[in-house]
Amino acid sequence: MNEATAQQHEVLVLGAGYAGLAAAIQLAARTRKRGNLRVTLVNPHDTFTERLRLHMTATGRPTAAMDIPQLLDGTGATFVRGWVTAVDAEAKTVRIDDDRVLHYDTLVYGLGSVTDTAAVPGVDDHAYTLDSPQDAALLADRLTRLDDGASVVVAGSGLTGVEAAAEIAERYPRLQVVLLGRQEPGANLHPKAKAHLDAALARLGVQVRSGAEVVKVLPDGVELADGTGVPAAAVLWTSGTRVPPLAAAAGLTVDERGRVVTDSALRSVSHPDVHAVGDAAAIRQGYGVMHGTCQGGMPTGVHAALSILRLLAGKQPKPFRFGYYHTPVSLGRSDAVVQFTYPDDSPRRIVLTGRRAAKYKETVSAAPWATFARMKKMPASGALWPHGGRHTRIRSTK
Ligand SMILES: Cc1cc2nc3c(=O)[nH]c(=O)nc-3n(C[C@H](O)[C@H](O)[C@H](O)COP(=O)(O)OP(=O)(O)OC[C@H]3O[C@@H](n4cnc5c(N)ncnc54)[C@H](O)[C@@H]3O)c2cc1C
Numbered sequence: 001m002n003e004a005t006a007q008q009h010e011v012l013v014l015g016a017g018y019a020g021l022a023a024a025i026q027l028a029a030r031t032r033k034r035g036n037l038r039v040t041l042v043n044p045h046d047t048f049t050e051r052l053r054l055h056m057t058a059t060g061r062p063t064a065a066m067d068i069p070q071l072l073d074g075t076g077a078t079f080v081r082g083w084v085t086a087v088d089a090e091a092k093t094v095r096i097d098d099d100r101v102l103h104y105d106t107l108v109y110g111l112g113s114v115t116d117t118a119a120v121p122g123v124d125d126h127a128y129t130l131d132s133p134q135d136a137a138l139l140a141d142r143l144t145r146l147d148d149g150a151s152v153v154v155a156g157s158g159l160t161g162v163e164a165a166a167e168i169a170e171r172y173p174r175l176q177v178v179l180l181g182r183q184e185p186g187a188n189l190h191p192k193a194k195a196h197l198d199a200a201l202a203r204l205g206v207q208v209r210s211g212a213e214v215v216k217v218l219p220d221g222v223e224l225a226d227g228t229g230v231p232a233a234a235v236l237w238t239s240g241t242r243v244p245p246l247a248a249a250a251g252l253t254v255d256e257r258g259r260v261v262t263d264s265a266l267r268s269v270s271h272p273d274v275h276a277v278g279d280a281a282a283i284r285q286g287y288g289v290m291h292g293t294c295q296g297g298m299p300t301g302v303h304a305a306l307s308i309l310r311l312l313a314g315k316q317p318k319p320f321r322f323g324y325y326h327t328p329v330s331l332g333r334s335d336a337v338v339q340f341t342y343p344d345d346s347p348r349r350i351v352l353t354g355r356r357a358a359k360y361k362e363t364v365s366a367a368p369w370a371t372f373a374r375m376k377k378m379p380a381s382g383a384l385w386p387h388g389g390r391h392t393r394i395r396s397t398k
Pocket residue numbers: 014015016017018019020042043044045049051052053054055082083084085110111112113130131160244277278279280292293294295296297328
């Protein structure tokens with residue numbers, strides 16, 4: 001890589017989500033005065049998708065439009081609007097919309113994840129998802145047209161399902177919201193937090209059915225493993241995630257879920273000129289492989305940028321370390337529960353509930369865009385996150 005510093009080094013960042021945008025801004029802001037590094041960011045839309053707010057979009061609540069090219073303005077980074085259709089890891093090229101080819105010296109792979117709609121028959125055909133603002137808007141439109149008393153099934157009792165069920169029930173008290181899933185909602189929270197969450201769902205009239213395994217989604221409801229059915233005028237699917245198959249197709253080493261397996265510096269273990277970040281990466285810490293969150297995704301983007309700059313300067317990249325610190329869950333617009341966690345994501349006893357928690361959640365949801373804007377001016381401001389102490393230390397040096 002030292003040799004490349006003499007010429008212009010091309011860094012291509014795929015995906016302008018929480019992680020990819022963090023990487024692009026960090027790199028561009030730290031190198032804007034250098035002529036030897038070019039940063040290009042590829043994303044299908046020029047507005048940033050606040051995934052954390054898609055359950056709000058699904059109930060017709062407007063969210064702010066955040067313009068990516070405007071954010072990059074002045075940093076020297078180039079924005080390419082397009083859909084990545086293939087990565088050639090040997091030729092070091094990326095195909096966009098099937099007809100354009102971009103070359104890279106270093107690739108940052110941040111294509112995120114989407115809901116797994118393939119595992120259960122009928123999901124693709126009949127269920128709504130919260131994968132993009134367009135998907136959420138389709139559900140929003142459907143909800144406004146449902147008759148009073150119609151039933152809406154939210155399949156998946158993880159935190160995305162909980163937030164969506166609460167949001168729909170609060171916005172449309174005239175609808176019957178059923179939250180279905182294998183586990184109890186909030187199962188991983190401290191009992192205090194779980195009790196608040198249960199009470200909020202009950203207050204909002206959400207019917208909770210845990211221990212339920214959906215085996216099929218039909219045009220008018222879902223079928224469960226015990227042979228019974230639950231009628232629904234609309235089904236929202238929030239269960240499971242999958243990542244784009246592009247990394248696996250390119251021959252990168254991926255885990256059983258298709259995520260790029262990284263070394264401690266976030267480089268692909270098979271292709272070290274590829275750095276993987278966010279939900280699309282399988283990143284090992286002392287407590288296990290990180291699960292997809294915005295709180296962990298943004299630090300991976302910043303760290304990948306710093307690693308690339310160290311490598312270009314002929315230095316060894318530092319190991320990435322991250323410890324979780326909170327799980328904020330919205331329960332409609334004026335209630336929430338914030339579970340503070342140990343670095344390995346297990347719950348502490350400290351819990352925030354009610355309006356203060358709702359304010360906290362709103363601050364967290366609004367923070368990423370403000371952080372990107374701040375990083376543009378002061379890149380070092382984005383390089384601070386909890387490293388997790390002993391929880392994230394990995395004994396083996398490999
Ligand atoms: C409703 C909902 C609520 C959530 N709430 C929370 C929360 O409260 N806290 C939290 O920490 N996490 C939350 N998450 C999870 C969080 O949103 C993800 O972990 C986070 O978005 C991951 O960031 P990322 O940058 O890896 O991917 P993403 O944010 O998904 O970004 C990936 C980007 O890549 C683009 N892309 C994908 N494929 C291609 C392609 N082929 N070509 C070009 N571009 C492509 C996408 O359009 C997108 O812009 C929530 C998720 C959902 C759906």
